[in-house]
Amino acid sequence: MAGTQEAHETHETHDAVVEAALGKLDLDAKARLLAGQDMWSLPALPEIGLTSLVMSDGPIGVRGVRWTADDPSVALPSPTALAAAWDPELARRAGVLLAQEARRKGVHVLLAPTVNLHRSPLGGRHFEAYSEDPYLTGRIGTGYVTGVQEGGVGTTVKHFVANDAETDRFTVDNLISQRALRELYLAPFEHIVENAHPWGIMTAYNTVNGTTMTEHRYLVNEILRGEWGFDGFNVSDWTAARSTTGAIEGGLDVAMPGPQTVHGPALAQAVRDGEVEETTVDTAVRNVLRLAARVGILEGAEPVVAEAQLPAPVDGEALAREIARRSFVLVRNENTALPLKPNTTVALLGAAARDARVLGGGSATVFPARTVSPLDGLTAALPEGALTYAVGADPNTELAAADKGFALRAICRDTEGVVIGTASAPNGQIQWMGSDLPEGVTHDTLHTVELTGTFTPRDTGQHTFGIKGVGAFTLSVDGTTYYDDVQRPLKGDPFISFFGAPEPRARVELTAGTPVEVSLTYVVARPKDLPLKAIGFTLVHQEPQRDPDELIAEAVAAARAADTAVVVVATTERVESEGYDRKDLRLPGRQDDLVHAVAAANPNTVVIVNSGSPVELPWRDEVAAILLGWFPGQEGGAALADVLTGTHEPGGRLPTTWGSLTDAPVTQVVPENGELPYTEGVFIGYRAWERAGRTPSYAFGHGLGYTDWTYDAIEAESTTDSATDSTSVTVRVTNSGARHGREVVQVYLAPADADPERPARWLAGFAGVEAGPGDSVDVIVELPRRAFEIWDETANAWAVVKGSYEIQAGRSITDRRVATTINV
Numbered sequence: 112m113a114g115t116q117e118a119h120e121t122h123e124t125h126d127a128v129v130e131a132a133l134g135k136l137d138l139d140a141k142a143r144l145l146a147g148q149d150m151w152s153l154p155a156l157p158e159i160g161l162t163s164l165v166m167s168d169g170p171i172g173v174r175g176v177r178w179t180a181d182d183p184s185v186a187l188p189s190p191t192a193l194a195a196a197w198d199p200e201l202a203r204r205a206g207v208l209l210a211q212e213a214r215r216k217g218v219h220v221l222l223a224p225t226v227n228l229h230r231s232p233l234g235g236r237h238f239e240a241y242s243e244d245p246y247l248t249g250r251i252g253t254g255y256v257t258g259v260q261e262g263g264v265g266t267t268v269k270h271f272v273a274n275d276a277e278t279d280r281f282t283v284d285n286l287i288s289q290r291a292l293r294e295l296y297l298a299p300f301e302h303i304v305e306n307a308h309p310w311g312i313m314t315a316y317n318t319v320n321g322t323t324m325t326e327h328r329y330l331v332n333e334i335l336r337g338e339w340g341f342d343g344f345n346v347s348d349w350t351a352a353r354s355t356t357g358a359i360e361g362g363l364d365v366a367m368p369g370p371q372t373v374h375g376p377a378l379a380q381a382v383r384d385g386e387v388e389e390t391t392v393d394t395a396v397r398n399v400l401r402l403a404a405r406v407g408i409l410e411g412a413e414p415v416v417a418e419a420q421l422p423a424p425v426d427g428e429a430l431a432r433e434i435a436r437r438s439f440v441l442v443r444n445e446n447t448a449l450p451l452k453p454n455t456t457v458a459l460l461g462a463a464a465r466d467a468r469v470l471g472g473g474s475a476t477v478f479p480a481r482t483v484s485p486l487d488g489l490t491a492a493l494p495e496g497a498l499t500y501a502v503g504a505d506p507n508t509e510l511a512a513a514d515k516g517f518a519l520r521a522i523c524r525d526t527e528g529v530v531i532g533t534a535s536a537p538n539g540q541i542q543w544m545g546s547d548l549p550e551g552v553t554h555d556t557l558h559t560v561e562l563t564g565t566f567t568p569r570d571t572g573q574h575t576f577g578i579k580g581v582g583a584f585t586l587s588v589d590g591t592t593y594y595d596d597v598q599r600p601l602k603g604d605p606f607i608s609f610f611g612a613p614e615p616r617a618r619v620e621l622t623a624g625t626p627v628e629v630s631l632t633y634v635v636a637r638p639k640d641l642p643l644k645a646i647g648f649t650l651v652h653q654e655p656q657r658d659p660d661e662l663i664a665e666a667v668a669a670a671r672a673a674d675t676a677v678v679v680v681a682t683t684e685r686v687e688s689e690g691y692d693r694k695d696l697r698l699p700g701r702q703d704d705l706v707h708a709v710a711a712a713n714p715n716t717v718v719i720v721n722s723g724s725p726v727e728l729p730w731r732d733e734v735a736a737i738l739l740g741w742f743p744g745q746e747g748g749a750a751l752a753d754v755l756t757g758t759h760e761p762g763g764r765l766p767t768t769w770g771s772l773t774d775a776p777v778t779q780v781v782p783e784n785g786e787l788p789y790t791e792g793v794f795i796g797y798r799a800w801e802r803a804g805r806t807p808s809y810a811f812g813h814g815l816g817y818t819d820w821t822y823d824a825i826e827a828e829s830t831t832d833s834a835t836d837s838t839s840v841t842v843r844v845t846n847s848g849a850r851h852g853r854e855v856v857q858v859y860l861a862p863a864d865a866d867p868e869r870p871a872r873w874l875a876g877f878a879g880v881e882a883g884p885g886d887s888v889d890v891i892v893e894l895p896r897r898a899f900e901i902w903d904e905t906a907n908a909w910a911v912v913k914g915s916y917e918i919q920a921g922r923s924i925t926d927r928r929v930a931t932t933i934n935v
Contacts, residue, residue, distance in 0.1 A: 469743060
């Protein structure tokens with residue numbers, strides 16, 4: 112109760128300080144505060160003691176205001192991995208670490224978490240969201256937000272709402288029934304607002320039922336702020352805001368980025384012209400000042416979390432490694448192929464084992480100080496001589512950012528060719544946004560940027576160099592100019608210029624170990640129609656391409672000579688990234704061929720799947736074991752070694768259904784005539800698979816460990832005569848295996864009377880439990896009232912559906928072990 116009283120007093124103090132500060136501001140200052148001053152921050156207002164508020168992308172790390180590998184960040188596993196751990200407390204600990212990272216980088220607000228749903232497996236950005244299930248998403252998101260804000264840093268839960276795919280995301284009108292909106296897409300946001308009280312929400316690019324989200328008065332003002340009582344600030348997704356009056360009247364507080372936005376001077380003028388009431392502006396300013404008070408940058412307001420109250424420092428590498436191994440989902444393990452037997456020999460196969468992909472593409476990108484690949488992790492964990500490696504197959508059929516073997520720097524020159532600034536460029540990528548330029552450089556004086564340095568090949572043969580970006584470029588390798596021309600922009604999403612396909616421009620014969628000079632010069636363009644000043648391009652490279660059949664043959668030979676073959680397969684940034692959706696669920700390149708061939712050569716083949724969201728596994732019945740590794744973060748290889756060698760158990764359960772695209776019930780992500788009807792209603796994910804009577808490759812909730820569990824009994828008890836207020840479910844489980852382990856007890860609710868408008872069953876609660884061999888444990892799972900409700904579109908309200916319900920507990924949606932019945 113003392114904590115509650117203290118929070119109430121802080122809230123009252125903040126309100127008084129906010130009102131006093133607001134009263135000192137004129138209209139122009141108010142309007143200026145509601146617009147970004149640059150890419151990542153709001154302006155300082157010294158007249159009220161307000162310093163500049165700084166935001167940064169997440170959700171797996173805190174990049175800070177500089178997009179460069181020269182400013183490293185801890186890189187945690189992908190959000191799908193965090194959700195696969197089914198542990199809100201682990202998500203809270205991740206949030207605490209990220210708050211620590213934010214404070215280190217001078218960041219006040221983290222632009223995360225993403226709680227959109229996996230509506231279709233083709234969604235290109237699903238690695239950045241948690242799950243297909245709204246309840247699981249809400250629980251994990253609540254833990255994450257709680258942890259970040261315990262560290263004194265704000266969050267912006269995004270993207271509000273229904274940004275569930277990337278195709279035409281700026282313009283698509285998603286047509287969604289009120290029931291589906293409430294029961295699915297709004298549900299995670301509602302859960303997080305109620306239970307974690309986030310300090311921010313980010314509204315999405317897309318339109319919902321005819322109104323763009325940055326102007327959606329009904330969803331923002333009436334539901335988010337009105338029904339749910341959200342009192343934080345509402346910031347647009349970057350460049351999403353389109354109308355001054357529409358945005359401010361629709362509940363948008365801050366339009367980002369700046370300085371050219373629909374707020375700022377345009378908003379002040381709209382007030383003077385009588386188009387907007389100044390009291391509406393005041394409401395938005397209050398929300399921003401309240402956020403400033405909470406994070407401690409408004410004079411006179413104590414931050415919600417004082418310095419002395421900050422959580423103890425977190426070891427980022429250790430936590431990244433723990434989350435990764437807790438997230439790995441063992442979906443197949445025939446004849447106990449895993450963990451590896453002592454003194455076994457291992458053939459590690461796949462380009463992704465050497466050059467690991469640890470995170471997804473797009474604005475979620477951060478740059479860790481180190482990355483542990485599967486090859487690194489297993490080399491360190493296995494005895495000398497036990498491990499061999501072969502490439503086998505490379506998922507990267509395109510050029511990738513210049514990284515391994517490159518030593519580069521950026522040189523900035525003016526129109527006279529005079530050097531005006533320099534910067535390091537550790538991975539051949541330049542992403543300077545807004546004022547994020549090298550010291551001494553301004554957009555007005557900058558004429559060219561040259562990436563220059565050396566490249567030391569690790570393989571002899573024909574190397575390919577290229578360019579990712581738009582504009583005039585000159586590319587030279589080893590003294591020869593190979594390209595001097597203009598790369599034209601692609602239509603559509605402007606982010607594709609940053610994250611899209613690279614263009615090969617030079618093929619050069621090089622010798623392993625012999626360095627050569629490399630230079631890529633970009634002539635800075637100044638398009639007048641862009642809302643922000645940005646310079647972005649990348650030098651890209653591809654190693655010599657050997658005959659794919661030869662590579663597979665080498666891998667097969669290595670597999671035959673080893674006790675166990677471990678094949679690492681992966682997606683690439685061109686498969687899973689912000690800015691575009693997937694065309695299929697196949698692994699890129701010849702990776703499927705590699706697995707087929709290796710499995711035929713060695714029956715003890717283990718496959719590690721390095722992807723952020725589902726891929727098809729056409730060889731799944733041919734191999735001994737399959738471990739889904741997601742995008743495992745910077746310590747992924749070390750965590751993989753922990754799990755393969757058996758020092759730790761793979762702890763994950765599927766947060767989304769894995770199956771073939773042919774069988775997937777919901778696949779449409781491409782709008783027609785600008786509209787995308789969500790015709791499936793409330794039936795997505797496992798709800799849709801079960802309704803269609805189709806069997807996926809691996810069901811929602813599925814995951815094996817290194818021990819076995821028996822479900823012994825289940826009891827349900829309501830706290831009142833009705834189950835509509837609270838229902839407590841007790842499940843007794845026994846560790847019937849030979850080693851200590853962790854189980855995720857999943858509770859599903861199934862109405863006894865079939866109703867075609869309702870799923871056959873849905874996740875209503877879950878809890879994790881640990882036990883030693885032979886030990887029995889009672890697990891208590893609380894079912895919320897909402898589990899028994901639907902959204903009644905006629906009454907425009909939640910309504911309990913009376914009747915008999917079977918409460919089912921088990922290991923997945925399809926592996927339900929015990930059940931009991933209650934009447935509501």
